[in-house]
Amino acid sequence: MGGHSNWPEWIYVGIVIALMTWVGAEAWEAERLVEHVPEDAETIIVTGQQWFWTFEHEDGTKEIGELHVETGKAYKFEIVSTDVIHSFNIHDYVVLMDAVPGRVNTVWFAPDAPGVHDIQCREYCGLIHYNMRGTLYVEDPA
């Protein structure tokens, strides 16, 4: 290639490829760990609709716009939508999964400390998308 030596370029490209391989491997490993839903996780059905969230616990109790969970337990969210695509997000716990009509998507988390966190919709879903928000209460078991 060209009239001059190209070895600096090859070294550089090699470094970039090595870096990308490393990033990819780390990401793959991390994702593999968080994919696996614990067996004993409690299921919460999350329904997104324009423009609020509904939560149904395993015992049948329903909450709208608020979600109460306990520390020390794992929860599996089964996320559905009744109208358009929404995206269920608890940013503080890096929980993010789209609510797609016609599908059930799952994601899980295990809150470790009591606290109050925001729940929001992160996929544009129309007029009140900006305010499709809720609150997560993590409490110690009674």
Place this chain on the structure above:
Amino acid sequence: MVLELQKPRPIWQIMFSTHHTDVGLLYLITSLGFLFLGGSLALAIRAELFLPGAQIITDSMTFNRIFTVHGTTLIFLFILPFASAVGNYYVPIMVRYKDMAYPKLNAIAFWMIPPSGALIWLGFADFTWYATPPYSIISAPGPAADMWIFGLKILGISSVLGAINFVVTILKCKHPDMSIGQVPLLAWSYLSSSLIILVAIPTFAAALLMLLTDRLGVSGFFNPAMGGDPIAYAHLFWFTFHPEVYVLVIPAIGMMYEIIPRFSRKPIYSYNSGIFAFVLLSIVGFSSWAHHMFATGMSFTEKTVFMVGTLAAVPASAMHVFNFIATMWNGRIKFSTPMMWSVGGIALFFGAGAGGVVNSAMPLDFSTHDTYWVVGHFHLFVMGTIAFGSIAFFYYMFPYVTGRMYNETMGKIHFVMSFIGTILVFFTQHVLGLYGMPRRIFDYPPIPEWIAMNQIATVGAMIIGVSMAIFLANMIYSSGKGKLANTEDPFGVGGKYYYPFEAKNPSH
């Protein structure tokens, strides 16, 4: 090159012309017009988000329409036509042919843009530039959505016609004495991006038709109520528009390949690796579309495949950056306005690429996806790299097109302000995304960090706004009253590089 203002012609002669420089000029003016229109909407968005609560836009539907039209305008009506403008001017000259291969088709492709621009602006749809179903089927307001769909449809046809023209011009009309390996990199960039268009756009054309018939209620491809699947649309959309980001960026890189060696007064470090990286990008660009869809409920395997496909495109982009830096290394660099814009663009290209790597790492994407991080990431590309490269090239073309010189000081002020503004807006948006602010929201809760960062971003945007006003003033003033340019070597960098400029007024 044409010296439009030195030998004035009546406007209709240009409008009805099919000569490549005339069509190029039409593309150029249209594109810059839309830059200013789309840019004003951006300022409105930023002003609105300066504080929580409603500032200047009273309701969320208007806000949603504004960001939809803003995005659609700047991507399809500013960046793409700008690339066509440059391609029209330079590609025939670079392959030493008298015109584009199909001059009439070329003019037709241009004339599809004004009506589609009108459809998009008059419709003022609100379903974002993705038009995601089922929202775009069931609740996006009536004619607005349909007008957007028709507008995009026409733009797609126009791109395909333009792409055919570039491919044929470069491959079939190049001078027989010139091998394909001697064609300047700018022309190579058009060849690569045109090939992407020819593969990618038909997919979206199909998706748009399906969306339209879904809206009319005669089909249910993407409508779950009729057994369809909205995620299928997302695949079709991103199969087109992920490669499309390379259609946007590749010509801008090609423009930098033109500017950087000239102002460094050195040949390109490696011409062959430039070609290689273009071709590689246009192929690998297709392997990564679903990295926009990690959160739609994909399996672990699918996510892994698309992460690998995305990371594979990084070395190719990195090669361009290497080439630019190696070309400047030990060069006698002259920092005229076009060079400043190019170098600034490269710096931001690097920053934006690094952000892209973060998005591609799947667990991290759940933190950044659909937040302001993503807004920061792609704006750093579209504004920081593509628009910077385009503006660099605009300054570079200016003396050849008008026969006059722009005001250098104003050009530099324009650059410095835009560079600072771009960093303020888009780096801040990355951080804002990490704090969890979703994109496409009209109002936000009064979280102190969110307010502070939104204010920084708004101030940055206003700085860009002011610099663009200076740009406009410079262009208008200098094209009429600027000092006459030496069209042999307007920037005083010496030497003709690859091809002779023809300073004559073409009549066809």
